[in-house]
Amino acid sequence: MxxxxxxxxxxxxxxxxxxxxxxxxxxxxxxxGDDVRFTPMQLQHSLDRNFPKHYDKLGGLVSLTLMNPRLAIPPDGDRLRLDFDVGLGALGSDSSKPSGRFALTSALRFDPSTRGLHLLDPRIEQVDVPALGGAMNSSARALLNSWLAQYAREEPVYRFDNSLLDKLGSRRIGTTAIENGHVVVHLDQ
Structure with missing residues:
Protein backbone atom coordinates (compact mmCIF):
# COMPACT_ATOMS: atom_id res chain seq x y z
CA MET A 1 0.00 0.00 0.00
CA GLY A 33 -12.11 40.02 6.81
CA ASP A 34 -13.32 43.41 7.87
CA ASP A 35 -17.04 42.84 7.55
CA VAL A 36 -19.91 40.47 8.25
CA ARG A 37 -22.46 39.87 5.50
CA PHE A 38 -26.06 38.84 5.89
CA THR A 39 -28.30 37.52 3.16
CA PRO A 40 -31.92 38.57 2.76
CA MET A 41 -32.92 35.03 3.80
CA GLN A 42 -31.15 35.38 7.16
CA LEU A 43 -33.03 38.60 7.88
CA GLN A 44 -36.29 37.06 6.64
CA HIS A 45 -35.97 34.16 9.11
CA SER A 46 -35.50 36.65 11.93
CA LEU A 47 -38.60 38.59 10.89
CA ASP A 48 -40.67 35.41 10.56
CA ARG A 49 -39.97 34.59 14.21
CA ASN A 50 -41.14 38.03 15.38
CA PHE A 51 -44.43 38.55 13.54
CA PRO A 52 -47.39 39.05 13.67
CA LYS A 53 -47.39 42.13 15.91
CA HIS A 54 -50.54 43.64 17.37
CA TYR A 55 -50.92 47.23 18.57
CA ASP A 56 -53.84 48.93 20.27
CA LYS A 57 -54.22 52.71 20.28
CA LEU A 58 -56.70 55.06 21.90
CA GLY A 59 -57.56 52.57 24.61
CA GLY A 60 -58.27 49.81 22.11
CA LEU A 61 -60.58 51.87 19.90
CA VAL A 62 -58.13 51.45 17.02
CA SER A 63 -55.94 48.41 16.46
CA LEU A 64 -53.24 47.51 13.99
CA THR A 65 -51.86 44.04 13.27
CA LEU A 66 -48.84 43.61 11.06
CA MET A 67 -48.23 40.19 9.62
CA ASN A 68 -46.48 38.25 6.89
CA PRO A 69 -43.35 40.40 6.51
CA ARG A 70 -41.52 39.95 3.21
CA LEU A 71 -37.98 41.30 2.94
CA ALA A 72 -36.11 41.97 -0.29
CA ILE A 73 -32.85 43.67 -1.12
CA PRO A 74 -32.57 44.87 -4.69
CA PRO A 75 -29.16 43.83 -6.11
CA ASP A 76 -28.31 47.40 -7.12
CA GLY A 77 -30.04 49.22 -4.25
CA ASP A 78 -28.78 50.68 -1.00
CA ARG A 79 -32.02 50.20 0.96
CA LEU A 80 -33.99 47.10 1.83
CA ARG A 81 -37.69 46.74 1.13
CA LEU A 82 -40.21 45.33 3.60
CA ASP A 83 -43.74 44.43 2.57
CA PHE A 84 -46.36 43.69 5.22
CA ASP A 85 -49.97 42.61 5.30
CA VAL A 86 -51.84 44.93 7.64
CA GLY A 87 -55.04 44.39 9.57
CA LEU A 88 -56.90 47.46 10.80
CA GLY A 89 -59.62 47.37 13.40
CA ALA A 90 -61.78 50.03 14.95
CA LEU A 91 -64.30 49.99 17.79
CA GLY A 92 -63.53 46.38 18.66
CA SER A 93 -63.53 44.93 15.13
CA ASP A 94 -60.99 42.20 14.40
CA SER A 95 -57.60 43.30 13.05
CA SER A 96 -56.09 39.80 12.86
CA LYS A 97 -57.04 39.31 9.20
CA PRO A 98 -55.30 41.25 6.45
CA SER A 99 -57.29 44.20 5.18
CA GLY A 100 -54.49 45.56 3.01
CA ARG A 101 -50.77 45.84 2.66
CA PHE A 102 -48.02 48.38 2.74
CA ALA A 103 -44.36 48.58 1.79
CA LEU A 104 -41.47 50.53 3.20
CA THR A 105 -37.84 50.98 2.32
CA SER A 106 -35.06 51.60 4.79
CA ALA A 107 -31.36 51.66 5.45
CA LEU A 108 -30.09 49.83 8.54
CA ARG A 109 -28.10 50.78 11.63
CA PHE A 110 -26.54 48.71 14.42
CA ASP A 111 -27.75 49.42 17.94
CA PRO A 112 -25.42 48.08 20.66
CA SER A 113 -28.15 48.19 23.33
CA THR A 114 -30.26 45.60 21.49
CA ARG A 115 -27.32 43.99 19.66
CA GLY A 116 -29.36 44.25 16.51
CA LEU A 117 -29.86 45.83 13.13
CA HIS A 118 -32.64 48.44 13.16
CA LEU A 119 -34.42 50.38 10.45
CA LEU A 120 -32.78 53.73 9.66
CA ASP A 121 -34.77 56.49 7.94
CA PRO A 122 -37.68 54.21 6.96
CA ARG A 123 -40.07 55.52 4.32
CA ILE A 124 -43.52 54.23 3.51
CA GLU A 125 -43.44 53.58 -0.22
CA GLN A 126 -46.80 52.02 -0.97
CA VAL A 127 -50.12 51.56 0.80
CA ASP A 128 -53.08 49.53 -0.45
CA VAL A 129 -56.01 49.18 1.93
CA PRO A 130 -59.17 48.42 -0.10
CA ALA A 131 -61.44 48.92 2.91
CA LEU A 132 -60.31 52.56 2.97
CA GLY A 133 -60.82 53.06 -0.74
CA GLY A 134 -57.32 51.84 -1.59
CA ALA A 135 -55.59 54.66 0.24
CA MET A 136 -55.10 55.35 3.90
CA ASN A 137 -57.02 58.00 5.74
CA SER A 138 -55.17 60.34 8.08
CA SER A 139 -55.84 58.34 11.26
CA ALA A 140 -54.68 55.06 9.70
CA ARG A 141 -51.57 56.77 8.28
CA ALA A 142 -50.83 58.34 11.69
CA LEU A 143 -51.19 54.92 13.34
CA LEU A 144 -48.88 53.32 10.78
CA ASN A 145 -46.27 56.10 11.07
CA SER A 146 -46.44 55.86 14.87
CA TRP A 147 -45.82 52.11 14.67
CA LEU A 148 -42.97 52.61 12.19
CA ALA A 149 -41.16 55.15 14.40
CA GLN A 150 -41.54 52.91 17.47
CA TYR A 151 -40.47 49.79 15.58
CA ALA A 152 -37.37 51.49 14.12
CA ARG A 153 -36.38 52.70 17.58
CA GLU A 154 -37.04 49.56 19.63
CA GLU A 155 -37.22 46.43 17.48
CA PRO A 156 -34.31 45.00 15.52
CA VAL A 157 -34.89 43.48 12.12
CA TYR A 158 -32.06 41.10 12.98
CA ARG A 159 -30.45 40.41 16.37
CA PHE A 160 -26.82 39.27 16.62
CA ASP A 161 -26.54 36.02 18.55
CA ASN A 162 -23.92 35.34 21.21
CA SER A 163 -21.84 33.06 18.98
CA LEU A 164 -21.45 35.81 16.37
CA LEU A 165 -20.51 38.38 19.00
CA ASP A 166 -18.01 35.92 20.51
CA LYS A 167 -16.39 35.44 17.10
CA LEU A 168 -16.04 39.18 16.69
CA GLY A 169 -14.06 39.30 19.93
CA SER A 170 -12.76 42.77 20.68
CA ARG A 171 -13.64 44.14 17.25
CA ARG A 172 -16.24 46.87 17.23
CA ILE A 173 -19.13 47.12 14.85
CA GLY A 174 -18.81 50.16 12.61
CA THR A 175 -21.07 51.24 9.79
CA THR A 176 -23.82 49.17 8.24
CA ALA A 177 -24.52 49.29 4.51
CA ILE A 178 -26.56 47.49 1.91
CA GLU A 179 -24.31 46.40 -0.94
CA ASN A 180 -24.86 44.02 -3.86
CA GLY A 181 -28.00 42.48 -2.39
CA HIS A 182 -26.49 41.87 1.07
CA VAL A 183 -26.40 43.68 4.40
CA VAL A 184 -22.76 44.43 5.16
CA VAL A 185 -21.68 45.27 8.70
CA HIS A 186 -18.22 46.83 8.62
CA LEU A 187 -15.92 46.09 11.54
CA ASP A 188 -13.51 48.52 13.22
CA GLN A 189 -10.34 47.43 14.95
Missing part, protein backbone atom coordinates in the same frame (compact mmCIF):
# COMPACT_ATOMS: atom_id res chain seq x y z
CA UNK A 2 1.33 3.41 -1.01
CA UNK A 3 1.80 5.57 2.16
CA UNK A 4 1.19 8.77 0.17
CA UNK A 5 -2.24 7.47 -0.85
CA UNK A 6 -3.08 6.63 2.78
CA UNK A 7 -2.13 10.18 3.83
CA UNK A 8 -4.12 11.83 1.02
CA UNK A 9 -7.45 10.29 1.99
CA UNK A 10 -7.60 11.65 5.60
CA UNK A 11 -6.27 15.00 4.39
CA UNK A 12 -8.97 15.21 1.71
CA UNK A 13 -11.67 14.34 4.25
CA UNK A 14 -10.34 16.95 6.69
CA UNK A 15 -10.19 19.59 3.95
CA UNK A 16 -13.75 18.78 2.82
CA UNK A 17 -15.09 19.05 6.38
CA UNK A 18 -13.26 22.36 6.92
CA UNK A 19 -14.67 23.82 3.70
CA UNK A 20 -18.19 22.66 4.59
CA UNK A 21 -17.96 24.24 8.04
CA UNK A 22 -16.71 27.53 6.64
CA UNK A 23 -19.36 27.69 3.95
CA UNK A 24 -22.12 26.92 6.47
CA UNK A 25 -20.95 29.67 8.79
CA UNK A 26 -22.75 32.97 8.20
CA UNK A 27 -19.90 34.86 9.83
CA UNK A 28 -17.06 33.91 7.54
CA UNK A 29 -16.41 37.64 7.11
CA UNK A 30 -15.83 37.96 10.85
CA UNK A 31 -13.24 35.23 10.65
CA UNK A 32 -11.52 36.35 7.47
Missing amino acids: DPRRTFRFPFAVLLTVAIALLSACSTVGALL
